[in-house]
Amino acid sequence: xxxxxxxxxxxxxxxxxxxxxxxxxxxxxxxxxxxxxxxxxxxxxxxxxxxxxxxxxxxxxxxxxxxxxxxxxxxxxxxxxxxxxxxxxxxxxxxxxxxxxxxxxxxxxxxxxxxxxxxxxxxxxxxxxxxxxxxxxxxxxxxxxxxxxxxxxxxxxxxxxxxxxxxxxxxxxxxxxxxxxxxxxxxxxxxxxxxxxxxxxxxxxxxxxxxxxxxxxxxxxxxxxxxxxxxxxxxxxxxxxxxxxxxxxxxxxxxxxxxxxxxxxxxxxxxxxxxxxxxxxxxxxxxxxxxxxxxxxxxxxxxxxxxxxxxxxxxxxxxxxxxxxxxxxxxxxxxxxxxxxxxxxxxxxxxxxxxxxxxxxxxxxxxxxxxxxxxxxxxxxxxxxxxxxxxxxxxxxxxxxxxxxxxxxxxxxxxxxxxxxxxxxxxxxxxxxxxxxxxxxxxxxxxxxxxxxxxxxxxxxxxxxxxxxxxxxxxxxxxxxxxxxxxxxxxxxxxxxxxxxxxxxxxxxxxxxxxxxxxxxxxxxxxxxxxxxxxxxxxxxxxxxxxxxxxxxxxxxxxxxxxxxxxxxxxxxxxxxxxxxxxxxxxxxxxxxxxxxxxxxxxxxxxxxxxxxxxxxxxxxxxxxxxxxxxxxxxxxxxxxxxxxxxxxxxxxxxxxxxxxxxxxxxxxxxxxxxxxxxxxxxxxxxxxxxxxxxxxxxxxxxxxxxxxxxxxxxxxxxxxxxxxxxxxxxxxxxxxxxxxx
Numbered sequence: 250x251x252x253x254x255x256x257x258x259x260x261x262x263x264x265x266x267x268x269x270x271x272x273x274x275x276x277x278x279x280x281x282x283x284x285x286x287x288x289x290x291x292x293x294x295x296x297x298x299x300x301x302x303x304x305x306x307x308x309x310x311x312x313x314x315x316x317x318x319x320x321x322x323x324x325x326x327x328x329x330x331x332x333x334x335x336x337x338x339x340x341x342x343x344x345x346x347x348x349x350x351x352x353x354x355x356x357x358x359x360x361x362x363x364x365x366x367x368x369x370x371x372x373x374x375x376x377x378x379x380x381x382x383x384x385x386x387x388x389x390x391x392x393x394x395x396x397x398x399x400x401x402x403x404x405x406x407x408x409x410x411x412x413x414x415x416x417x418x419x420x421x422x423x424x425x426x427x428x429x430x431x432x433x434x435x436x437x438x439x440x441x442x443x444x445x446x447x448x449x450x451x452x453x454x455x456x457x458x459x460x461x462x463x464x465x466x467x468x469x470x471x472x473x474x475x476x477x478x479x480x481x482x483x484x485x486x487x488x489x490x491x492x493x494x495x496x497x498x499x500x501x502x503x504x505x506x507x508x509x510x511x512x513x514x515x516x517x518x519x520x521x522x523x524x525x526x527x528x529x530x531x532x533x534x535x536x537x538x539x540x541x542x543x544x545x546x547x548x549x550x551x552x553x554x555x556x557x558x559x560x561x562x563x564x565x566x567x568x569x570x571x572x573x574x575x576x577x578x579x580x581x582x583x584x585x586x587x588x589x590x591x592x593x594x595x596x597x598x599x600x601x602x603x604x605x606x607x608x609x610x611x612x613x614x615x616x617x618x619x620x621x622x623x624x625x626x627x628x629x630x631x632x633x634x635x636x637x638x639x640x641x642x643x644x645x646x647x648x649x650x651x652x653x654x655x656x657x658x659x660x661x662x663x664x665x666x667x668x669x670x671x672x673x674x675x676x677x678x679x680x681x682x683x684x685x686x687x688x689x690x691x692x693x694x695x696x697x698x699x700x701x702x703x704x705x706x707x708x709x710x711x712x713x714x715x716x717x718x719x720x721x722x723x724x725x726x727x728x729x730x731x732x733x734x735x736x737x738x739x740x741x742x743x744x745x746x747x748x749x750x751x752x753x754x755x756x757x758x759x760x761x762x763x764x765x766x767x768x769x770x771x772x773x774x775x776x777x778x779x780x781x782x783x784x785x786x787x788x789x790x791x792x793x794x795x796x797x798x799x800x801x802x803x804x805x806x807x808x809x810x811x812x813x814x815x816x817x818x819x820x821x822x823x824x825x826x827x828x829x830x831x832x833x834x835x836x837x838x839x840x841x842x843x844x845x846x847x848x849x850x851x852x853x854x855x856x857x858x859x860x861x862x863x864x865x866x867x868x869x870x871x872x873x874x875x876x877x878x879x880x881x882x883x884x885x886x887x888x889x890x891x892x893x894x895x896x897x898x899x900x901x902x903x904x905x906x907x908x909x910x911x912x913x914x915x916x917x918x919x920x921x922x923x924x925x926x927x928x929x930x931x932x933x934x935x936x937x938x939x940x941x942x943x944x945x946x947x948x949x950x951x952x953x954x955x956x957x958x959x960x961x962x963x964x965x966x967x968x969x970x971x972x973x974x975x976x977x978x979x980x981x982x983x984x985x986x987x988x989x990x991x
Contacts, residue, residue, distance in 0.1 A: 280510035283536035284351055287506045288326045293319060297351060301344040301481070304336075308371075309485035309492075311338040319343035328482045330370055330500035332492070340492070344481030351519060352379035352475040356511035358394065359440030359451075360480070365500035366433040368400040369492030371483040372502040374439055376476040381606035383467045383474075384623040387414040389606065390471035392448065393424070395439035397432060398489035399500075404429050404439065406450030408460040411468040425450060425458025436505055448472065475517065480504060511536070518575055518588035523598035523608070526568045530554065533573050533588070534561035542578035542932060544977065547571065549815060549852055550884065566592055569815075569884040570754035570779050576934075576977050582944060583934055583977060589779055591756045596658045596666075596739040597721060601757060602635045609637070612652040617645030617726045621653070624733070631671040631704050631735035632752075632760045639732045641725055648681055651726030656687055658721060658739065660713040666694075668721065669708030670737040674700035678730030680723055684711060684739070687718045700732065710742065749802050749887045750869065755779050762799050770794035770874050780815075780883035789874040792825050798870025800831040802887065804838055805863045812839065812869065813854035813886040818846035819879040824871055828857070828887070831868040836861060846880065854886075912974065916988035917964065923948065923974065924959045931978040935960060937987075938973045945972070964989045 286297060300314035310330065312318075318329050318341050330342040364372050373396045378389035391409035398405075407424030414422060429437060429452055442449040450458040462470045482502045485491040492498075520533035535543070537560040545557055550567025564573070570591045577584040593600075598608040605623045613619040620640045630636040641651050660666070668684055683695035694711025713719070721739055725732055751761040755776050762781070764774035770789030774797055775782055781797065788795060804810065812826060823845050829837040839857040869887050873880050912921045923935060935949040948962050962974075964987075972987045 280357055280512050281536075281538065283353070283356070283509050283511045283516055285506060285508040286326075287324070288321050288504065289324055291321060293321060293326070293345070297347055298345040299348060299350070301346065304338060305483065307486045308483040309338065310340040310342040310483060311336045312344050312481075313341050314343070315341075317341070319345060324505070326480070326504040328372070328480060328502040328504070330365070330482055330484050330498065332498040340484040342482050342484055344479060346377075346477055346479045348377075348379065348477045350477075351509075352477040352517075353509055353511065353515075354473070354475045354517065355443050355445065355515040356509055357440060357442050358478070358509050359438050360394070360507040361436050361438050361505035362395065363434070363436045363503040363505075364397050364432045365399060365482070365502055367495055367497045367500070369485060369489060369496040370399045370500045370502075371486060371489050372397050372399075373479070373481055373483070374504075375479050377479060378471065379475045379477050379607075380604055381609075381623075383411075383471050383605055385606050385611055385621055387411050387416065388467070388471065388623070389474075390476075392441060392443070392472070392476060394441050394450070395452075399433070400489050402428055402430050402432070404432060404452055406441070406458050408448060408472075410471055412465075413469070423460050427452055427455065427457035436503070443472065445473065478507065478509075480507070513538075513577065513579060513581075513584050516577075516584075516586070518573055518586050520573065520588065520590075522589065522604075523591050523593075524566050525596070526566070526592050526594050528566045528592075531564045531566055532561060533564060535575055535577070535586070536560065538577070538579070540580060544576040544578060544932065546574045548884075549850065566590070568592065568886075570756040571883075572778055578932065578934060578950070578977075582947070583936065585977075587778065589756075591779075592754070593756075594740050595737075597655050597737045600737045601630075601633045601735055602637050603633050603757070605635070606637075608655055610652075610654045610656065612649070612654070614645055614647075614650040614726070616643060617641065617650040618643040619651040619726070629733060633735075633757050636733050636735040639725060639734070641729050641731070644728045645726035648724040648727040649722065652722055652724050653734065654720055654722045655737075656718075656720045658684075658687075658719040660684075660693070660717050660719045662713060662715045665710060665712045665742060666739060667708060667710050667742045668694065668739050669706060670723075671704050671735045672698065672700055672707055673702055673704050673733050675702055675731040675733070676729070677701050678725070678728060678732065680725045680732065682707060682709070682721075682723050685720050685722065687720045693719065704735075708738075750799055750885055753885045754883060755781055762797065765796045766874075767794045772873070777881075780881055783873055783880040783882070785873065785877050785879055788876045788878075792872035792875045794874030796870055796872055796874070797882065798868050799885075800866060800868040802828075802867045802869060803863075803865050804828060804859050804867040806859050806861065808889055809856055809858045810839075811854060811856045811886070811888050813852065813884070813888075815850055815852050815883040816844075816846050817848055817850040817881050819848070821845060821847050822876040822878040822880075824873050824880060826853070826855075826869075826871050828867060828869050830861075830864060831866050838864070838867065850881070852884075912962075912985065912987055915986075916990045918990050919965055920961050920963045921987060922959055922961050923976075924957065925976055926957045927953055927955050927978065929955050933958075934975075934977040935962075936975045936977070937962065938975065939967075939970065962987075 301312045302314055304311050328343045335341045360374050374394045376392040381389045383389050387409045388411045393407040396405045403426040405426045407422050409422050413420050438453050440451045446462050448460045449456050516536050518535050521531055543558055545562050547564055548571030550569050552565045554563045554565055556562035573588040575586045602623055611621045622638045624636050624638050679699045681697045684693045696709040698707040756779055758776040766772040771786040772795045773784050823843050825843045827837045828839040838859055842855050844853055912923045933953045937946040939945050948960050969989050969991045974985045974987055
């Protein structure tokens with residue numbers, strides 16, 4: 250008999266593998282320290298900490314990155330507030346943050362701190378959202394582990410959310426306080442214990458406030474995303490009052506250490522998640538543990554250039570999006586992590602706001618008033634599930650008093666760039682888009698667009714006069730109006746035409762792609778970790794009874810084209826990729842190119858010359874019918890010209906294949922033989938899970954030589970049913986099904 254793997258079963262299994270493998274055993278270990286700064290070095294570690302520079306809202310100081318305001322003295326970090334004339338301000342201070350370097354979701358976060366004396370200061374230890382998935386503050390949330398207005402003898406702990414906020418919510422921030430009379434003369438440990446259910450606030454070991462998850466959506470609980478750490482000290486402001494004659498300068502906040510503890514199942518991968526195609530030496534890393542083996546893998550078009558087997562790797566990225574995967578082999582079993590990475594030729598990161606507000610900046614300068622919202626309603630988006638909405642309630646003096654921007658764009662001298670986006674205005678208002686030099690504010694290119702309530706494409710081109718760091722800005726502060734933006738773009742025009750296909754790596758789910766199945770075929774297609782999974786219950790009679798593709802392509806007579814894609818199947822089977830006419834008589838321009846898929850992911854490519862008249866509405870597709878074996882597709886490419894090498898070779902690494910044979914017999918009633926063929930020596934883990942994702946056995950955990958290996962698994966101690974066998978090596982992993990019938 251044949252037991253068909255359904256999509257739901259796969260997703261359930263993989264989610265369990267990703268999130269709850271060995272949950273009971275791993276939690277039994279207790280949390281371990283995953284990051285710390287003991288401030289034992291002579292200088293501040295600027296690979297961990299970055300500095301805020303400039304003035305802040307409602308306070309009197311100017312933040313600097315000078316040693317005069319932040320330094321290490323006798324093994325302690327000192328944040329120093331000074332009374333001095335600097336950049337038009339009378340006070341200076343410092344704020345340090347781990348943003349983009351280290352960030353965590355859940356765990357125990359603590360610091361041992363001694364606070365400054367005399368009124369006029371607000372030292373703080375707090376956390377903000379790394380990704381801004383739900384939008385800007387307060388939608389994204391804030392965790393104030395410790396705040397101390399020095400005109401009081403209290404320590405405050407607070408959670409800010411959209412629901413619990415002075416500014417936009419219906420209730421005050423949720424928080425508590427505790428008296429610590431000697432906080433300015435003695436060190437105390439300020440910490441939170443953060444879980445999916447609640448956040449507990451402590452001074453030393455005394456719990457003085459708990460913020461519970463109400464399970465009422467992100468407006469009340471945005472704390473299911475990673476947050477980064479902040480240490481800083483404000484001078485003045487409405488809460489503490491301004492410095493007076495009794496205030497003693499310098500004011501010093503001393504930090505003995507900062508430490509983060511997590512359970513293994515809560516740790517995550519750090520690294521860039523939105524990269525340019527062909528980027529080199531990208532760093533991805535995870536917490537460092539003793540007695541743990543690190544097994545990394547990246548897509549076929551990327552290459553690990555160093556660090557395999559260690560907590561940190563360097564990766565040369567290829568042309569396509571994909572995932573960085575890590576298996577931690579611990580004494581309590583393997584822990585699997587997956588980190589999606591989007592690769593494109595777009596200088597603008599998070600271009601469709603699918604990651605919320607991440608990488609984007611907003612401005613609403615007085616007297617202008619504007620509300621920026623990341624809309625999660627599908628019907629509000631041009632593509633994908635999200636878009637950015639801006640409601641300008643009061644105009645400013647200048648158009649840039651309300652602005653959406655992205656900075657740190659590397660522009661090359663003499664290079665022409667194409668800037669574009671999709672926008673609409675519910676009030677039929679105008680906007681101005683511009684690219685400027687971030688330092689000199691020199692205008693490189695701009696255009697004003699009159700918008701309507703219908704989506705329209707806005708674009709312009711410019712040439713960079715020199716190497717520079719640029720900013721992409723949309724200004725809308727000249728008048729009131731409501732705007733929606735999506736699909737932002739800043740690219741080199743000649744690169745735009747390399748691939749005719751839109752969303753070729755499914756980083757925007759299944760936008761632009763179509764799927765059809767015709768009776769008697771029964772099948773479904775869905776995006777699954779940035780690749781398409783076609784689940785086929787009945788493949789029908791003809792190859793075209795199950796079809797997946799994209800249309801609206803320009804195929805010109807006499808020109809040569811290359812098609813490339815990654816694919817594998819649940820079991821060996823044949824599929825037919827094609828380029829052809831998208832209407833009757835359904836002419837195939839690319840000829841007959843059936844290929845045989847195996848269970849190993851491979852890159853396939855072929856070229857053809859267009860012999861028929863030019864077709865501006867052609868299609869690229871895959872006929873997947875005639876077989877009931879599931880198919881996975883990814884990284885689909887259609888380009889003019891013949892490639893001398895495959896995409897995988899261009900990416901710098903040919904895929905290494907793990908030959909994983911079907912265990913025999915299957916189904917079985919007592920035992921079954923598991924056979925695999927290693928192309929090179931590797932640490933190998935065989936793990937067997939039941940249908941609920943619970944580990945039931947580990948037949949193998951050891952280093953194996955290259956070659957064929959066979960391991961017999963005894964099913965006698967276990968109940969009848971469906972089991973999943975996962976084989977993990979240093980370069981890939983596979984999951985297979987086994988049916989035990991007694």
